Amino acid sequence: MGESPTRRADAAAAAWWPWLLALAGFAFDVAAFWPGQMSFDSAYAWWQARGGQTADVVPPALVQVWRLCEAIRSGPGLVFALHLVLFWSGLALFVRALRLRAAVALPVFLLVAFAPVPWLLRSHVWTDVGLFSALLLASGVLACVHAGASRRWLVGALPPLFYAAALRHNALPAVLPLAFWLAWLAQRGSPSASRANVAAIAAGLLAAMLATNHGLSRTVERHVPMWPSLAQFDLVAVSIAADRLLLPDFLHEPGLEVGELAATFRHWSNTPMFFGLRHGLREPFSIVPGSDEARTLRRAWMDAILGHPGAWLAHRWQLTRALFGTHAPDWPRELVYVDDEVPYRDNPPVARNTSVLHATLMRAAAALVATPLLAAWPYAVLALVACALAWRRRFETRGAVALVLLASAALFAAPLPLLAPAAELRYLGWPCVAALLAFVCVLAGPRTSAR
Template sequence: MSSLSSKWRAGNGPSIGMVLALLLVLVVHGALFWPGILTWDAIRQYGQALSGHYDDWHPPAMNWLWRQLRTFGAGPAPMLLLQLGLYWCGTLLWLRAAGRGRPRAALAIAVLAVSPVALVLMGTVLKDSLFAGALLLASGLIATARAGERWRRIVAAIVLVAAATLRFNAVPACLPLLVLAAPAAWRRTLPRLAMTSVLAAIPLALALPLANAALHSTRSGVELSLVIYDLGGIGRFSGTNVFPATGVADPVAVNADCYTPVSWDRYAWWGAEPCAIGFTNLRAPLKAGHGPYAWWGAAVLAHPLAYAEHRLAHFNSNTRFLVHDADLPRLSLASDPNTWGFTLAPNAARDAVAAAAQAVLQTPFGWPVCWLALGVGLLVLRPAVRTLDPAAAMAWSAVLYGFSYLPLSVASEVRYHLWTIAAVGIAAALTLPRADVRALPRWRWALAGVPLAVVALSGVVARVS
């Protein structure tokens, strides 16, 4: 591990003042959003937490955990407190990791932590918020671990594997951090780094299916959402029908009316205007014969350019790149109607935070594509593949996770990029002020800044045109 990492670990015990400040911020944050914003996804999850019967549409592990948290109270409040506890404990650890010698880095991390978008998303009960909080805690434990201090790394590894049960695309985010938790000798050479990465990927990849099996979750067909959306996109951009027969007249025209690069929701059974070709009437025919992935593979092979157009168009919306903000989903600022009557009381301070968050989403600071571009730039400045210091690991985690949505996403909501934004922000705060980085040649700084400059300027132009 680099000497810089050793400096980060120096004096890593939190002071009483920092702990008290953490508790105060947690209490204020919790009070603003009490008992937690419940979206449709969370409502379905809480229903399963109450019944004890899970399906795999949303992570059964989170539903099971929510069921255990009922000991501390009903509704979203216990899960909200868990999310906030993970988030602010992780933030405290990273503030400590920044060290007393880098006040600007610590200040930047603190400012990022209280950004309005982060406050709203962490005040919303979501698997994405729980996931981001868990990774923030795990990475903070690793960053503050002294040489030879194993317990922090072991706890971090456990948290990372647990977090991998929350998202089907968790491996890209968790892998660099789990590799960082391993002894430095395990990644001293590229062959060792490769072997360590393979070994670390195994428990991360197995975490979700094993958790689902252990909880006896029923198959919901959630994997069909991606298949159906991709088939719809391929049909839209190729002008042909690649769906199995459903008895719908003129499926090409119907699909063209249903498809949008924003999300797959028109193909789902919810919503005011579900598509005539959708999950309900495609589930059986897609599973017949060789199965849904055979349909998907055949369509991609027959129309590779149409598939690429669809994926790029959706990723453009998903990362809020060349879009108009009015066409994209807004943040959820209140609980959706639910049978238990959980809602948020009126609060002027929360309304101000929510208004600020919506305003930020209309600037480059709220566009995930800009954070991805910044992450790529940081890796140009300091990839640190072998030493994999904490800042580099955070950048790799953020970039790999963010780009995993290029082939795997079906919706465009900023919550999916909460971890990418947080991790890139921390990586930037720790990397940019460094003397060895600032001493790099100008051409490297120019190369690192090009991605961010291009996407930010292009995004502005697209919004005003």
């Protein structure tokens, strides 16, 4: 016997309903935040895309994409719209993979898209937003294949995966589980399937991503190592704890004392220590890779960590608490969001969104900025709950998909306590989104076998 008309209608609604919700969400974001909010980092990337000297402080992938958009329409708007398309398309595909009824799809959309962290971060033209949006699209495609869609769909996961891998210097750990997921799906059901073949396919994908990133880096005019900034941040923190200046002489003006540093230093960011000093600090990105200065700084950094491990760990722990915890009311709101179109050099002025909707949402953001609703730790708790549920259901599609997402989030977040230069919430955008997706997946995902 064939399917009943009611079941066919339900199946048709399940297919188009997520796309209708995604279109509505895209329209909401455009109305609320167009042309996208720009911090200094965004403005600097735009300046490079417009022809300024390129430096790999900004991932060159964003600059190249922005140049393509700039040829069509100048400004941040098209990059902002591109990231929105990636996000909403990925969410629609993910909900489609879960095979949810319309009545269930709506609260899932609202939970994932309008939880405070992804909702507020999505308003910005940031690489972090591009990263979690691209990973969401790739995850949506892979979840559809996992749930039974044709393996030909796997091709659709490649562009967002490559884009995500190129958008952040630390993106590859987040991409790694998705690459293995794609490789496993490509081999699933094949007579030649084996762990070795899966590993070979995943390794080939990662090698291709590394080669792509290397090729993009060759387009940059000035290569800037990131580690000197981190080294300087740690050295100042340890100097204050040890009450002895451990910075190399070339990183500060003569006469600088520890007490002067302590008055301006904050564990939640490496920026405040540059302001308010009588004897200034040198900007670390001017250090030439491979130079005597670079070698001296590296030795001083390692010596400080090995000589004062407790002070270094205490500093990194305070940064970690700031990164994952609730932000204090007196901290700059820019650690959470930027309601601005920051100018930079000769960039044309960008008109800010002055709609009533935008003003209302920004008042809400200001009211929430020092509450747990705009902190990462509730999402970490949610991830732990989802992990426990997913492990019990690991032989079902919903459990397996959730575990892959949580592995991606964990690998991305794990190095941040040691490597983050500031407690900016945007660094944890993908772990927050992945936690929401995994939680939804284990509660509402299909119960088919994952094998």
